[in-house]
Amino acid sequence: MRRILRAATVAVLIGTTVLVTAPAASAQELRPIANDDTATMPVGDHVAILPPGVLANDVGVEGGGAITARLIGTTGQGLLTDFSASGYVVMLDVVAASNVNTVTYVVDQTVNGQVVTSDPATLTIYSVPDANDEAYSAIQGSDVVGNVLDNDLGVEGGGPLTAELIGATGNALVADFHPSGGFVLLDVISNSTVSTLTYRVHQTVDGEDRVSAPATATITWIPKTPTQLEVDPLLIKLGGPSLIKVTIGSVSARLTAGNAGLPGQTINFASAGGVPLGTAVTDANGVATVTFGLSQIVSTLLSGGAVASYGGSPTHLPSYGTNGGLIGT
Numbered sequence: 001m002r003r004i005l006r007a008a009t010v011a012v013l014i015g016t017t018v019l020v021t022a023p024a025a026s027a028q029e030l031r032p033i034a035n036d037d038t039a040t041m042p043v044g045d046h047v048a049i050l051p052p053g054v055l056a057n058d059v060g061v062e063g064g065g066a067i068t069a070r071l072i073g074t075t076g077q078g079l080l081t082d083f084s085a086s087g088y089v090v091m092l093d094v095v096a097a098s099n100v101n102t103v104t105y106v107v108d109q110t111v112n113g114q115v116v117t118s119d120p121a122t123l124t125i126y127s128v129p130d131a132n133d134e135a136y137s138a139i140q141g142s143d144v145v146g147n148v149l150d151n152d153l154g155v156e157g158g159g160p161l162t163a164e165l166i167g168a169t170g171n172a173l174v175a176d177f178h179p180s181g182g183f184v185l186l187d188v189i190s191n192s193t194v195s196t197l198t199y200r201v202h203q204t205v206d207g208e209d210r211v212s213a214p215a216t217a218t219i220t221w222i223p224k225t226p227t228q229l230e231v232d233p234l235l236i237k238l239g240g241p242s243l244i245k246v247t248i249g250s251v252s253a254r255l256t257a258g259n260a261g262l263p264g265q266t267i268n269f270a271s272a273g274g275v276p277l278g279t280a281v282t283d284a285n286g287v288a289t290v291t292f293g294l295s296q297i298v299s300t301l302l303s304g305g306a307v308a309s310y311g312g313s314p315t316h317l318p319s320y321g322t323n324g325g326l327i328g329t
């Protein structure tokens with residue numbers, strides 16, 4: 001009697017109307033009830049359903065022992081690597097081409113000293129797009145352009161992937177976030193440290209909208225203040241074999257933050273005596289070079305070397321005078 005009432009409750013939960021009549025239940029009719037389950041698996045990835053797993057919505061006979069799950073069979077291309085009595089299920093999509101996999105199981109339970117078994121139930125695992133995190137970096141005050149879908153994977157045979165922004169953190173302005181996955185972030189206040197964009201991926205598969213788990217793009221903003229600004233003696237070159245014949249020369253400075261060059265930054269060059277040598281913008285390697293003429297060379301030599309500075313404050317080389325000097329032979 002109790003068991004029948006519980007069965008009716010479950011049926012109502014899944015939206016079916018059941019008329020409960022009340023036959024006298026014999027001991028043999030007291031069996032656990034296994035209810036179907038669904039789960040999603042990122043294509044090319046895996047799904048793990050932690051205990052109670054498939055048993056979470058299953059019903060044991062009251063007064064009986066613990067219910068346990070027992071595998072009957074599977075369909076689909078996914079590789080079932082774990083199926084335990086606790087209801088724990090792990091499936092891998094080793095072929096990265098799954099669409100729908102099923103795992104059929106029954107529930108066993110000891111009731112009145114006898115093991116009784118439910119009717120089979122099926123866990124249906126739908127493959128969904130695999131959204132993966134990614135990382136970008138950009139210099140403070142600049143912008144970063146990227147595409148969150150670049151490293152994401154769709155279900156084979158499904159429609160195109162589209163990205164849906166579900167959250168953003170940080171000071172940078174999200175100037176664009178397009179369903180194609182493309183985004184533009186602007187560090188308009190030039191002091192961002194980290195920005196994140198959290199999104200999910202949609203794909204139409206078999207006429208259904210399959211939705212990925214959320215993934216996050218993390219943008220690390222590199223401080224504009226360089227951690228290192230150096231004039232490399234090897235980068236200081238004069239155009240002739242001797243001082244007398246020098247007509248032109250150049251000096252370079254390398255701007256770095258961490259281990260990376262800082263491209264696109266303006267470096268000011270001057271002699272130590274304050275005579276400007278010019279300005280130059282760092283290249284992809286963070287190196288800026290100015291070329292200067294004879295009078296500047298003389299001035300530079302007389303005042304003891306070249307100095308590079310960066311930003312609004314005169315960031316003179318801490319190593320000036322050793323590796324900051326102008327070298328000429």
Ligand SMILES: [Ca+2]
Nearest residue numbers: 035036037054
């Ligand atoms: Ca179940």
Ligand SMILES: [Ca+2]
Nearest residue numbers: 132148149152
């Ligand atoms: Ca991604």
Ligand SMILES: [Ca+2]
Nearest residue numbers: 042045130132
């Ligand atoms: Ca993944």
